[in-house]
Amino acid sequence: MQNKHIASHYLIVIICLVMAGCFFGCASEYNLATGKEEVLLYSTEKEIKLGRSIARQIEKEYKVLNDPSVRRRVEQIGEKVAAVSDRKDIIYYFQVLDKEEPNAVSLPGGYIYLNKGLVDIATDDEIACVLAHEIVHVVARHSMKKLQASMGYMLVRILAAQTGSPGVGYGADAAFGQIMLGYSRQDELLADRVGVGYAKEAGFKPEAMLTFLEKLKEDRRKKPITAFSYNRTHPFTADRIKTVKQAIGQSISFTDYINTQEEIK
Numbered sequence: 001m002q003n004k005h006i007a008s009h010y011l012i013v014i015i016c017l018v019m020a021g022c023f024f025g026c027a028s029e030y031n032l033a034t035g036k037e038e039v040l041l042y043s044t045e046k047e048i049k050l051g052r053s054i055a056r057q058i059e060k061e062y063k064v065l066n067d068p069s070v071r072r073r074v075e076q077i078g079e080k081v082a083a084v085s086d087r088k089d090i091i092y093y094f095q096v097l098d099k100e101e102p103n104a105v106s107l108p109g110g111y112i113y114l115n116k117g118l119v120d121i122a123t124d125d126e127i128a129c130v131l132a133h134e135i136v137h138v139v140a141r142h143s144m145k146k147l148q149a150s151m152g153y154m155l156v157r158i159l160a161a162q163t164g165s166p167g168v169g170y171g172a173d174a175a176f177g178q179i180m181l182g183y184s185r186q187d188e189l190l191a192d193r194v195g196v197g198y199a200k201e202a203g204f205k206p207e208a209m210l211t212f213l214e215k216l217k218e219d220r221r222k223k224p225i226t227a228f229s230y231n232r233t234h235p236f237t238a239d240r241i242k243t244v245k246q247a248i249g250q251s252i253s254f255t256d257y258i259n260t261q262e263e264i265k
Helices: 002-024 044-061 068-083 116-121 124-139 142-163 166-201 208-222 237-247 254-263
Strands: 027-031 036-040 093-097 104-107 111-115
Touching: 044 093, 044 104, 044 111, 044 142, 068 093, 068 116, 068 124, 093 116, 104 124, 111 116, 111 124, 116 124, 124 142, 124 166, 124 208, 166 208, 166 237, 208 237
Parallel strands: 093 111
Antiparallel strands: 027 036, 104 111
């Protein structure tokens, strides 16, 4: 038991030192995507290194599509969008995974993956809007903010175990879950809103995001997700459609409102 307490003390000290090191090396920067002054605990160099590490893991776990023409198509579209983004201190990396689910993911440092299932059903304009959405996540450093939030969470969990107060730990679990869901839901809508602007500036049709979201709605009708919206990591498709319409200057119809209400039933 004593050894466990000693180990816990050492672990707390290590985490505190890591956090202190990050804070001493942190900087403040105006984030053009969010429109806010934000504290950065990780340098761009560390962010790229982390993203590269995760990318290697993804490519070990999932098969990369062996079709040069498809990758060239995605790269050419992605490079045009990246060129107009608000973050040019990194080199963006675009890759296609051999997965049928229509999905996309962005990693720290500019690593962006589309699934083959998404590329197969999307036009060039729709792919541009999806890539723009993912690029906004990178520009706004959404993944890095999650990592910063998780550092505090880890410390609270260790302190709870050290003091023998499981309730504190469970509370931290709930709070952490809500924070992460909050970030994700807000971040997705921000990425939609800013992303269609990037797509338009790069010469693509921003309204293509609407047609792509309609395709996602149809796909979800075929494969229904039963979890209630509050526990999802992405907003309802109808919420996203409303956000995109507002961003590109289209009016929100009563049908849009009804669709949003129907999705939460």
